Amino acid sequence: MPDTSRAHALELDARDPLAGLRKRFRLPAGVIYLDGNSLGALPDDVPGALDDVVRQQWGVGLIRSWNDADWWNAPTRVGAAIAPVIGAAPDQVVCGDSTSVQLFNTMIAALRMRPGRNVILTDPATFPTDAYLADSVARLCNAEVRRVPAAEAAAVLAADGADIALAAYNHVDYRTGELRDLAGITAAAHAAGALVLWDVCHTAGAVPIDADAHDLDFVVGCSYKYLSGGPGAPAFLYVARRLQQDFDPALTGWHGHAEPFAMESGYRPADGISRGRIGSPPLLNMLALEAALGVFAETDMAAVRAKSLALTDLFIACADELGLEVATPREHALRGSQVAVRHDAAHPIMAALIDRGVIGDVRPPDILRFGFNALYVSYADVVDAAAVLGDIVATGAHLDPKYAVRSTVT
Amino acid sequence: MPDTSRAHALELDARDPLAGLRKRFRLPAGVIYLDGNSLGALPDDVPGALDDVVRQQWGVGLIRSWNDADWWNAPTRVGAAIAPVIGAAPDQVVCGDSTSVQLFNTMIAALRMRPGRNVILTDPATFPTDAYLADSVARLCNAEVRRVPAAEAAAVLAADGADIALAAYNHVDYRTGELRDLAGITAAAHAAGALVLWDVCHTAGAVPIDADAHDLDFVVGCSYKYLSGGPGAPAFLYVARRLQQDFDPALTGWHGHAEPFAMESGYRPADGISRGRIGSPPLLNMLALEAALGVFAETDMAAVRAKSLALTDLFIACADELGLEVATPREHALRGSQVAVRHDAAHPIMAALIDRGVIGDVRPPDILRFGFNALYVSYADVVDAAAVLGDIVATGAHLDPKYAVRSTVT
Structure with missing residues (x-):
């Protein structure tokens, strides 16, 4: 007892x-705050950091802060701060946009990396936005969404995985809190020749994800839950280093260009995880998140x-x-x-x-x-x-x- | 002289x-600041407003602020504050995401609204991200990008417009500052049965756009230039009211759902401009922008x-x-x-x-x-x-x- x-x-x-x-x-x-799984509490470091960003970097530095305060590299710098929290070696995580945008962009890239396969496997009880965007991607790419509960995903991948390009699952069921078999589904997907996309919104910062150890392909998560980045804090995207040169996303924004300030007329993706960048990142939110992440270095x-x-x-x-x-x-x-x-x-x-x-x-x-x-x-x-x-x-x-x-x- | x-x-x-x-x-x-066309100066109202958002709404209100501080309606509320600046009657503007994401999403929606046409007309000298995303949309949707300088666009639309679904132009050339013939290209596009998408990043807040008066279809702009919303402030999207019920975007994020908190498994778009919402908006940036917009009510x-x-x-x-x-x-x-x-x-x-x-x-x-x-x-x-x-x-x-x-x- x-x-x-x-x-x-x-x-x-x-x-x-x-x-x-x-x-x-x-x-x-x-207050007893048991909703940090929806919006994390305010880290003590954030207000002061944001004061500096607003009053000094924006107010005084103005446009110069893109260089002088290194705003330009914030998406990869903040991504690098998230990396150890999800068990990723450097240069595999980029921060920006919303979870919805990242899921969409990554599902399209995954389908392009598995030509000849046209199925996205996902849970019928997945978080709504994941379901809606899988359907949207399927419509755009002439693919099919097959809805298989996480508990059965590995078996389906083993028995009938030849058409499956991507298994896209949530690390945790947002209603029941049940943790999915990340390692098992990933291994089954790889054995079937498919890629995996893990939505870790409800686990990043609370549960070890061990992205590298589990050989994950893609991971998308939000940063306003257990990472306590603040309301609407940007999402992050992990692309395993071995896949980055073939990562071919739909959202070819100019920040992901190899030479953005050359202002070329055609898109040439940057090397590495930087090609996951899209447009101008929401810097107030992103730099608040950066301050929030400091606590993870202490544990x-x-x-x-x-x-x-x-x-x-x-x-x-x-x-x-x-x-x-x-x-x-x-x-x-x-x-x-x-x-x-x-x-x-x-x-x-x-x-x-x-x-x-x-x-x-x-x-x-x-x-x-x-x-x-x-x-x-x-x-x-x-x-x-x-x-x-x-x-x-x-x-x-x-x-x-x-x-x-x-x-x-x- | x-x-x-x-x-x-x-x-x-x-x-x-x-x-x-x-x-x-x-x-x-x-400092003499002549780069407000890239990042607007810090409005005096912003630091105090953001202090309240961070320390009070986030720090004390926590998750309750989605209701109590009306975070949920920020994208349409801030959109409504932008509307008069671009000459739009209410309920036609939504705020969120980056310009790149909004352009992409809207170009796909436009192609879907003109079945049987597969050309996106755009300027060879358009801003790079506009060009890259037009190419990406064309690739996804089996469309074609036809590059015609703005000065010739009306003539091309008149002579050879039957295949053109969308004319997507910048209101101003970001290099020379030359203003494009918004009214003329729009009228020519409509005469040819095409839609128009105007990128007003370099004019919103500085040049009247008169979206309603010119019968524009779609307008996308950023808010960190002449609107002075701060680094990485979110973009906005105008969809003319007459088009909203047919607006069928690719990014079907859960915030654009008719009943987001019903957590349905299938996407049903919200009525009106709310279907332009995607995922969780970057609220620190968005509420800083809201404070920045106050000055426009005084002129x-x-x-x-x-x-x-x-x-x-x-x-x-x-x-x-x-x-x-x-x-x-x-x-x-x-x-x-x-x-x-x-x-x-x-x-x-x-x-x-x-x-x-x-x-x-x-x-x-x-x-x-x-x-x-x-x-x-x-x-x-x-x-x-x-x-x-x-x-x-x-x-x-x-x-x-x-x-x-x-x-x-x-």
Whole structure:
């Protein structure tokens, strides 16, 4: 029987090797923040860094900052800072644009790298934008989207993989928090002659991805969740070095040109990961992200993962005690960094939680999501949040009509 | 003989109806900034607005700010603020992504709206990213790019327009500053049954565009030049209301879905301009832009245009006196808001100018560009900048070897 007492949680906090990192984030008073899987908390380094970017680099440096502040290389420089977080050696990650744009661009490039194959394999429960863009790419490229659950993907690749150009999966199910078999699907895809594209939006910064070790081909992720880059922080793209010279994307923007300032009339892609650049990057967002990434140099993903699993173990134990239905797998190997609780009253319960300072979110039809960023969530947060949740469910506080209105986003 | 004296310039400043707007920008001491056509100066409203976005909306509001600070509607709200600047009635402009992404997405949508036609007409001297993306779209959609100079476009459309789906032109030539015949090319395209896409990166905020009055179909522009939205500020897209229900873009990101939070497995585009949304917008950049746009509510584009023409008239007169070759047309109807000076030593001259606090930029092979943002450039700036330019050329100051090294960007 796990110890879910507050005293035990405080003990765990006292010996938590990552506890010192919490002060690197500005957490508002009176809030337990369990929605860092949707928008990470504000890193303490960001406001000052952004002040400098705005007032000095933009305000005083003006156009000169493209050189003097090295704005030009921000997409590859920030990409290089993301690389160790996803287990990538240098020169394989570029930062920019949105996840949607990166997925689209990369799926087209992947189809072009597998001529004679025309199937994109993806999960019927993939994140919506991944599904929409796979369909759009298929329409543009005369390809076909075959929807196979992640659990069956390796078998389908082995049995019927000859037409499959690309297996495009999420590292984690955004609703249940179930972690997919990244290594197994990748190996099966490669055995079938296909490429893989992993969407790691819900794991980058929380779960080791080991892109190089697993021989991944393409990885796309966002940076505003566990990387805490801020609202609308740009996405990133990993292209394995061995594939870069054949990477032939659709979005041939001038920043990806071999000599952008030669202003040539025809496109010649840059060597290496720079050809993943498209147009002018959103520098305020990108440089805020750069500041946010500093904290990752002070820890490693194994430590982050260990604490994340301990936090989610504890929350699952609390939910069990409350008699709630946990939709997230209990096996560590199948768990991301969130816990999903299934409840018919998910929306009003979350509204009541937020009203009491415990912030998570909901996903249709009946999932309460609680995300645990090990860099700033404490064990005490876990038991305190569970206590509030338990009180709401026990007292029926969520039945108050004021919680019946659904918000747009959370 | 125009009066290019400093005394006269000071008189012009004294009676300039826009002079009061200069204080709405933070211009560094010792700098005459004539590169607002590349990166606009820092608006005074931006740092405070961004402080609030970062420290309060992100730091304290956290995920709740998607609702409470109305982040969700930022792309259409900021689009609505841009609309009057380009002469568009509400609900036709959306903000987001880069110019490159918007051009790509819109060219594909345009081809889909003209089935049976497969030609994109564009200028051989178009801005590079426009050319690269037209070629990419043609490759994806089995279309053809026909390169016809803007001056001949109307005639080609009239004589041989049956296969042309889209005429995609820049409102201004980014090198010479020559303004294109937006009304004429648009009318000729429509007469031929084609659509038009105008890239207004180099005119939005400086030259009236009158999108509705000219019956434009699509307009794409960036917001970091004359709109002063900051480094990497997001682009915008205008889709005429009459075309929105048929607008069928390639980038079907989840933010453009009719019910994004229903998380449906198939894409159903939102009604209206919202279907131009793609993924999560870069909110720090976008909300900085929103603050930057406030100044446009205090003037109108006719006044901005009148001053811009007076500034460029004066600079051309100064350049004439210096015996320099002006590449920008003298006719007002053919001039944007920049003056291009042709000189074999363009690079070292610009380096010497910047060293003395006069900031413009260069474009290959031999163009010195000087951009005039009427909101913050004064007539005294014009004659002072010209005096420095004249001194450098007269004394050969630019021949100093330290000016021989070319910078990356400017």
